[in-house]
Amino acid sequence: MNAEQPIALAPTESHDELKARHKKEQKDLQAKVTGLKKTATKGDKKKKKEVLAEVAQLESSLKKQQDQEEKDWIQANGDPNASSQADQNVTTLEDEEEDDFDPNDIPIDHLSMEPEPAKSKQPQQQQPSGGKKPNRQKARKNRKAQALKELQDEAEKEAAGQVNMNEVERKAIEELAQVMGVKVQDVTADGHCLYNAIADQLSQHYQKKTSVKDLRHDTADYMRENSDDFLPFLTNKQGDMMSAEDFTEYCNDLESTAVWGGQPELLALSRVHKVPIWVVQMGSPTVKLSADVYPAKTPLMVSYHRHMYGLGEHYNSLRPATAQ
Incomplete structure (x- = not known):
C-alpha cells in the first residue's frame, strides 16, 4: 500500500450506524452549547461574544468532520439513497430556547441596530372592527433575532482572527x-x-x-x-x-x-x-x-x-x- 494513501480498513459501521452516531454527536454538541451559554452571565456582552465565537468553531468543526465521514462512507460503500446532510440536526444558538440565552438582555443601544424610522405625523387610520391587532410577540421575537444576529456576526469576526x-x-x-x-x-x-x-x-x-x-x-x-x-x-x-x-x-x-x-x-x-x-x-x-x-x-x-x-x-x- 502506498504510504501516502488513507488507511484502507474494512468498514466498521453501516450507514444507519453512521447516521445514529452523527445524531448522538449532534446531541452532545447541543448539550455542550447549552452548558457554554450558561457560563455567560446576564448583561455580560463580552462573555456572550466569546461563547458565540466558541460555539461557531465547534459547529463548524463538527459539520466538517461529519460531512467528510459521509463522503468517505459513500465513496467506500456506494450511495445508500438515504444520506442526508450531516449538519441537518446540528443545533445552533438560534434553535435553542430563547430564555436560556436572551439577546434582549443586552442593552439595545450598545448594538449597531438601525434606528427605527420616524413615526408618521399623520393620524393613524382606525382599524376596522374585527381587524387583526399588531403582533407584538412576533415583533419582539424579530428584535431579539436581529440583536442576536448582530452579536453573532461580531463574534464570528473575532473568531476568524483567533489562533487555529x-x-x-x-x-x-x-x-x-x-x-x-x-x-x-x-x-x-x-x-x-x-x-x-x-x-x-x-x-x-x-x-x-x-x-x-x-x-x-x-x-x-x-x-x-x-x-x-x-x-x-x-x-x-x-x-x-x-x-x-x-x-x-x-x-x-x-x-x-x-x-x-x-x-x-x-x-x-x-x-x-x-x-x-x-x-x-x-x-x-x-x-x-x-x-x-x-x-x-x-x-x-x-x-x-x-x-x-x-x-x-x-x-x-x-x-x-x-x-x-
Whole structure:
C-alpha cells in the first residue's frame, strides 16, 4: 500500500450506524452549547461574544468532520439513497430556547441596530372592527433575532482572527514525528480511531492483520480480567470512582459500541499484544506504555490530538517515514 494513501480498513459501521452516531454527536454538541451559554452571565456582552465565537468553531468543526465521514462512507460503500446532510440536526444558538440565552438582555443601544424610522405625523387610520391587532410577540421575537444576529456576526469576526489550534497542533506533531523518523497517517474519526491506528501499526511493524471488532473484544476482556489495574483510575459520569457495576458497563460499551478509547485502552492493548505503545502529543513528553515490560520490541506509535475535532480527542497512526 502506498504510504501516502488513507488507511484502507474494512468498514466498521453501516450507514444507519453512521447516521445514529452523527445524531448522538449532534446531541452532545447541543448539550455542550447549552452548558457554554450558561457560563455567560446576564448583561455580560463580552462573555456572550466569546461563547458565540466558541460555539461557531465547534459547529463548524463538527459539520466538517461529519460531512467528510459521509463522503468517505459513500465513496467506500456506494450511495445508500438515504444520506442526508450531516449538519441537518446540528443545533445552533438560534434553535435553542430563547430564555436560556436572551439577546434582549443586552442593552439595545450598545448594538449597531438601525434606528427605527420616524413615526408618521399623520393620524393613524382606525382599524376596522374585527381587524387583526399588531403582533407584538412576533415583533419582539424579530428584535431579539436581529440583536442576536448582530452579536453573532461580531463574534464570528473575532473568531476568524483567533489562533487555529488545530493547525498549531498538527504542525507541532508533524515536527516531532519528523525528528523521530515517522510521519502522520490520518485515521478516520469514527469513534474507532484509536483501534484503527493500532491495527495499522500492527500491520506495519508485525504484519498482523486484525479488525476493530477483535481489538475491542481483546481490550475489554483484558480489562475485565485485570480490573484491579484499571478500576482505581476510572471515574463514572458523575466524576466519582467507578463501582464494579460501572466498570462492567464501561467494558461492555468498549466492546460493543463506538465509544472513544484512551490511555487505559492503550495500556491494555500493549499488554494483549506484548508490545510497547508510544503516544506522541503536543506540549508533553512522549508517553511510552509498557516500554519497561517489553524493552526489546518495536513500539507501536500513535499521535494524540486534542484540537483536531471540536468534540473530543483523536488518534492517528505514525508510520515509518520511508522513501517513496
